[in-house]
Amino acid sequence: MKQIFLGWLATCLMTTPAWADTDTPTKSLPMVKVVSVHNPTQYAGIQLGDVLQRRIQLAVAAQDQLNDSSLPLKGLQRNGIELRQLQISSASQADKKIYTLVFDYQVFASSGKPTQLQLPAERISFNSGAAAELPAWRFWLMAQLPDRLQPAKPTVIAQYRASLLDTQAIECWLRVSVLLVVVGGLVLLYRNADWTWLPMMNGHFAKAYHRLKRLPATAEGQKQAALIVQHAFNQHYGQQMLGSQVSAFVQQQPVFQSLEAQIQAFFTQANAVLYGGQLPAAAEYLQQCKTLTRQLRDCERRV
Numbered sequence: 001m002k003q004i005f006l007g008w009l010a011t012c013l014m015t016t017p018a019w020a021d022t023d024t025p026t027k028s029l030p031m032v033k034v035v036s037v038h039n040p041t042q043y044a045g046i047q048l049g050d051v052l053q054r055r056i057q058l059a060v061a062a063q064d065q066l067n068d069s070s071l072p073l074k075g076l077q078r079n080g081i082e083l084r085q086l087q088i089s090s091a092s093q094a095d096k097k098i099y100t101l102v103f104d105y106q107v108f109a110s111s112g113k114p115t116q117l118q119l120p121a122e123r124i125s126f127n128s129g130a131a132a133e134l135p136a137w138r139f140w141l142m143a144q145l146p147d148r149l150q151p152a153k154p155t156v157i158a159q160y161r162a163s164l165l166d167t168q169a170i171e172c173w174l175r176v177s178v179l180l181v182v183v184g185g186l187v188l189l190y191r192n193a194d195w196t197w198l199p200m201m202n203g204h205f206a207k208a209y210h211r212l213k214r215l216p217a218t219a220e221g222q223k224q225a226a227l228i229v230q231h232a233f234n235q236h237y238g239q240q241m242l243g244s245q246v247s248a249f250v251q252q253q254p255v256f257q258s259l260e261a262q263i264q265a266f267f268t269q270a271n272a273v274l275y276g277g278q279l280p281a282a283a284e285y286l287q288q289c290k291t292l293t294r295q296l297r298d299c300e301r302r303v
C-alpha cells in the first residue's frame with residue numbers, strides 16, 4: 001500500500017496541469033538546462049487540420065552534441081496528432097551551447113463532441129547521455145459533427161423556376177419582320193423573274209421577253225425579234241396593230257402610256273427590218289427589243 005501511494009505521489013508531481021504557465025521550464029536531467037518552453041497560446045476550440053507549434057530551448061555544455069537519432073521522424077502520427085515539421089538550430093554562448101527545437105503538429109483527429117487531446121511528450125537526448133523531456137500539452141478539440149443529424153427535408157428551402165422574360169413584343173416584331181421579308185422577296189421575284197408558269201407572271205410581253213433571250217444576233221434573229229414583239233402588241237391590242245395605232249393603243253392600255261415614244265420607235269425600226277430598209281446592227285437591235293420588252297413586261301405586271 002505504501003509503495004502504491006509513493007508511486008501516485010511521484011506521478012502527480014511530474015505531471016504538468018493544462019492550465020499551468022506555458023513558459024515555465026520543465027524539470028531537466030543533470031547537465032541540461034531548459035531555458036524556455038513555449039506552447040500554443042490557444043488550448044480550446046482547436047479544429048481538424050489546425051497546426052500547433054511548440055518551442056523549447058536547451059542549454060548544454062559547449063562540447064555536447066544533440067542526438068538526432070533520438071528525435072521523432074517527420075510524419076509520425078500518434079493518437080491523431082502528426083508531426084508536420086521539426087526545426088533545429090543551435091548557437092554558442094560563452095562555455096555553453098543553446099539548442100532551439102521547434103515542433104509543428106497538425107491535428108487529424110475528429111470527434112462528434114468536444115474532447116480533450118494532448119500533444120505527445122518528446123524526449124531530447126545528447127551524446128553525453130544527458131537528456132531532457134518536453135512534457136505533453138493538453139488541448140480541447142471542437143466537435144466536428146453534431147451527435148444527431150436533423151432530418152434535411154424540413155429545412156430544405158423550396159426552389160422556384162426563374163421568372164421568364166416577356167418575349168411577346170419581340171415575337172410580334174419578329175413576325176412582322178419575317179412578313180415584310182417574305183412580301184419584299186415576292187415583289188422582287190414578281191418584278192424581275194423571267195418565269196412564266198404563274199398566271200400573274202404569264203403576260204404576253206413576259207412570254208415575248210422570254211423568247212427574245214434565245215434568239216441569235218443575226219439578220220434572221222432580227223426578223224424573229226420584230227415578229228415576236230409585234231405579236232405581243234397584237235395580243236394586247238386585240239387585233240393587228242400598226243405604227244399609226246400606237247396612240248390608240250396607249251389610250252386603250254393606259255399602263256403603257258409612259259413608253260409611248262419607245263413603242264413608236266420600235267414600229268419604225270420593225271418596218272425597216274421586216275420590209276427592207278436600213279437595218280441596225282443585229283446585236284444592238286436585239287438588245288433594244290429586250291430592253292423595251294422588259295419595260296413593257298414591268299408595266300404589264302403593274303410594277
